[in-house]
Amino acid sequence: MTQTAGQDKVRWGIMGTGWIASQFAKDLAHAGNAVKAAVGSRTAGSAEKFAAEYGFERAYASYDELLRDPEVDIIYVATPHPVHKENVMACLEAGKAVLCEKPFTMNSRQLEPLVETARERKLFLMEGMWTRFLPPIVQARAWIAEGRIGEVRMVQADFGFRIGWEPEGRLLNPDLGGGALLDAGVYPISFASMIFGEQPQHVWSTAHIGETGVDEQFSILLSYSEGRSASLNGAIRLNLNNEAVIYGTEGRIRLPFFLAGKEAYLHVNGQEEPEKFVDDRACLGYAFEAEEAGRCILQGRTESNTMKLDESLEIMKLMDTVRRQWGLRYRSE
Structure with missing residues (x-):
């Protein structure tokens, strides 16, 4: 240092x-x-x-x-x-x-x-x-910690977009690590890991492997302890709604364009209107992860409590499992 x-x-x-x-x-x-x-x-x-x-x-x-x-x-x-x-x-x-x-x-x-x-x-x-440090995500976690939606039982999260047909481009080229899972899928997978605070007990998945040999779209179903579940989707040749919803026994939290959005909505059972959180940040959002890294270094910490290394490793192992289910392996591996 x-x-x-x-x-x-x-x-x-x-x-x-x-x-x-x-x-x-x-x-x-x-x-x-x-x-x-x-x-x-x-x-x-x-x-x-x-x-x-x-x-x-x-x-x-x-x-x-x-x-x-x-x-x-x-x-x-x-x-x-x-x-x-x-x-x-x-x-x-x-x-x-x-x-x-x-x-x-x-x-x-x-x-x-x-x-x-x-x-x-x-x-x-x-x-x-970077999404973990965005104010709407921080607010959603605070609502959960406060018990506003009761016990969290289910998570749904999607991230997908339609790119043009560029077989040699980064997203479709297997030699460049292309595919929906590594580029887009890591967002909903990491989101589910953050919400549940543990890794799933069972993993089911399916994918469409395109002409270039990479996954163009996928769906994943994860089951956790006590019957909790996550339904996750990703794509690079298909536009998805790109939102996340956290369902609890007393309500739900909706995050439009969850990976980069500026809003969060708290729907409590029995209340007609949701509670709305709006983030008025001037930056794109990467500044928050940079500040967290800086805080850790200045305080002499080698890991962030918000994005721990063991969790990153478990998320990567989960993606390994999913790709094995599809039979997708990169030559660089």
Whole structure:
């Protein structure tokens, strides 16, 4: 860790300059404990353009140069997920804390050594499941904790969109880790894990494997202890309603566009009108996970209580199980 005594801000580096890196970089301006220190890319031109556009102090033409910067505390890994294991391990071996964009890795076997290394070196590591830190999600969890909907019995969550036919594009190309599950499915799966606070006892699933050999849509049914259940759907060639509903014995909570939305609705049994929560955030929403990572580092914590490493590992194991049910395996594995 390269922090100095009394430091009250965390110095960020970004690995990669693609779309998700730009979204995160925009939001760092809204994270009160963040400093935009450096960006690393595979080319000088890309790094310099990104640094100039988003206000980073330094630009590096390689990831290795970024890792050697002593004034970078934490690195946001924004590279494609087939290389997450390699990139995150390089960060950890360089002594850097890491926030890694979802999905964490391709499978649980790749994630296990990263978790082990972070714990051995006492370095902060977290999966970038940014939705957990959004105000509507935080409010929904508060309503549940207060008992407003009674005992939670069922969760429904969908995330799907229709992309154009681009067989070589990231989402349809198996060599790039394409498919609905890893890109879209991790959101509803992680959401169910967050709500129930445990992993399912039984897993049933089905998927449509398209021409390129990746899953274009899927449905998953999970059963938990005491008869609780989750119904989850995802797609990359099909528009879904993209909302989540949490059903309890005394009411329900509805989250329109749950993974990035700004509203939450509490429907209590016997009440005609729902209670509405509206988030007036100015940022996209990535700032909240950045602030959480910063808080953890400044407080000397190596994990976030909101997105623990053991839970990320269990979620990845669940996705491994689902893909085995479909017979879907990537060549890079």
